[in-house]
Amino acid sequence: MTSRYFVFFAACFALVASSDLAIDSQVLQDVFGYRPGQAAPVAAASNIQASAVKPADENATLVDLDYWDSDIFSPAPADYDKFDWTLTKRVASSSDQNFLLSPLGLKLALAILTEAATGVTQNELSSVLGFDLDRNLVRRKFSTIIESLQKESPQYILNLGSRIYIANSAQPRQRFAAIAQEFYKTELKTVNFLEPAVAAKDINTWVSNITQGRIPTLVDEDDVTGMVVLVLNTLYFKGSWRHQFAPNATKNGQFYVTDKVQKTIPFMNVNDKFYYTESAKYDAKVLRMPYMGNKYAMYIIVPNSLMGLPRVLTDLSDLRQELNNLREYLVDVTLPKFKFDYTSQLDGVLRELGVRAAFEDTASFPGIARGQLLDQRLKVSKVLQRSGIEVNELGSVAYSATEISLVNKFGEDTEAYAEVVANKPFLFFIQDEATRQLLFTGRVADPSLADGAFKLN
Template sequence: MSTILYFLCICFACIAAQNDSKIGDSLNNFATRLLQFTADEAGDDMNLALSPYTVWSLLSIIAEGARGNTSKELENVLQISNEKNEFRNEFKQLKGTLQNKTVGVTLELSSGIFTNKKHSLKQSFQDVTKQYYDVDTIPVDFKDLKASSELINSYVAKATNNRIVNFISQSDIKDAEIFLTSTLYFKGDWTNPFNKTATKNSPFFNEKGEEIGKVDMMFLSGAVAFLRLEALKAQAVLLPYGNGSKMSMVVILPLRGSSIAEVLELMHQMQMRTIIEKLKEAEQQFIDEDVNIFLPKFSVSSDLNMNVVLSKMGIKEVFDAQKADLLNMVNQYLFVSRLIQKAEIDVDEEGTIAAAASGAAVSYKQQTPKFNANRPFIYSIVDMEAKTVVFNGVYRNPKRASNSS
């Protein structure tokens, strides 16, 4: 009988080596697909907050312990290079980029593996995950459920600046032999804050143009990057954080008559790197021109079981008790029983707390262009140096603050 491997992905906020890094494109493609499949699974009425970086990074760590077809499925979906050392070195570079300090931006991240003292991880697995992924390995005795749950909760609370406390209960680790966590905490102040006195209660519409509620609509008039992407059937703006604009939020608003689902599919075809590069070009080209930005204040919390979504994306065997091969991790038959993500994002006038066909785009500016996000939109937090998404989501309905499955 197989032993259960628990995976926990915790994201309270967000962010995301080199400009031409293969690993950045791999992460972007995974981020877009993850949001696309999750949004489809959640339905047309749900808001979403996701940290694709957190899921992708821990699945990459699990892939280090996988063999055979289990390994192949993970590598195919995560787009891990056949040159394992090349991927590992790029992963380490990407994590270093994430942790570069910027005034006005706080980023803290960690990865931990809690393992039953009876079933020690293989030394080769521990060495690789520590050297390249900076993973903490923490021995626990899962027979003592109270002590084990307290240890994990303490680790998570510290890693998230006490934003997530008492995250798991004793029942969550009842049958565990291994428990994995990945945490990100991000707080970013807008480079150009929204004017609080200009925030007004305004109607919000669905994709059919029907009013479905009210939002506190923020307003900013300033020189920000703005694009109308005909190939994407959407408008996009770039809203930077802190000094130096290393981190930014990209907001993508489908044109009237287009849907979130349609734009997400086009985003997959175009690739996120192209969108980011076009926005950077627009930022330089129209540096002295103002754009009128209307964006709702919003809070979204998602608590999701990702098994079904990842299975539809092609990761199947690792969740199958009869087929999973993780013998490069430990000399014990393991499978991942649940892959859970909790992600939260708060956006207001001051900033964000968040706990993701080439060349076919045409960009232009109009006289005093207007970007009015008064209908469903897609948002992403990106590292502008890496051109990489680490947090993304969809805002559809002001009456829903959370989503769980």
């Protein structure tokens, strides 16, 4: 009988505000590369409210402290998101259409999978994902990320949940179960996959509740038939732009899909202070649009030329460095409303990047003990992510679902003015400003399209 082990990440992300986020300085040093004496990354430093900073010129205008904790912005010093940008670049290069990924969602799912692995299987996963050789450091990192995401605030809704569904025929090893609970806040639940209709309903209800209906049906009976383990990480985030677009300012305009194809799209407009830079490296404009509370932000990269986005994607891993140049400007922003769903089958990309043993008969996942016979052991069969995003005048919602299925081995500053007009294909990413983790990366090539898909042949 074919048995499967799914790891799934469901994230529904809608703009939000932040609460006070206190992260221990030692954790920042060990996990994110911040060292005492080094200028702290602004977004990672929290509770920076000891005293108001006065400008050198008494007649100068202070930056709104509610908007930004400091007038100095610097990217995270640690090279922790190489995998995120590599994945984004590979999917983006597959076509010139819309795409949406949740790098953090995939990493959370793969991190738990890595905890169940040993030997070459674990080493390949850790290497490709950029995990430290010190497993305790990796666990602390994800524990810190999850703690950050679980911070409650009256300014936004963020539901984060994690479960591992275990079939009656499987038995998680005690150490794996303890690690999943302690560092990934993941609860284990036994389910009878021999009753697929009941199991699928249970799983879908849980995911739908956490994502507030954004992902009502993740799995069907066929998906769970013969399944051994299902790991779920679900996230729902809802909030508002720090500087909202006035609905009555939205007007139709032309979006240039190509030099020969134009489409009439509703464009939103707002004129306010944003962190912005004109990038000579990418020949593009880079804009930071914070959500209320400044815990999350969307970054938009709009090339100056209609065909300029490939230049950005070519050196995408250097994008962090460009964020050093962000300065506060009065920016007139024109952004299209857009909403689309996207499905990515990522096992081919992971193989390309070096995750190979996990897909072979030699895969080793002893953290989930099912039996000692060869036909009872597991390997990865597919990695699938389902994502969606909606951006409007008040905010945005983004959600993602990542499945990793395993089958048994023998079965299957100065006041300045700028203008950003996103009327051509552009790149965007949404990150947690406290930990600098990329929740979503994507491209809007045609705001009128409702769905898309990626599969590496």
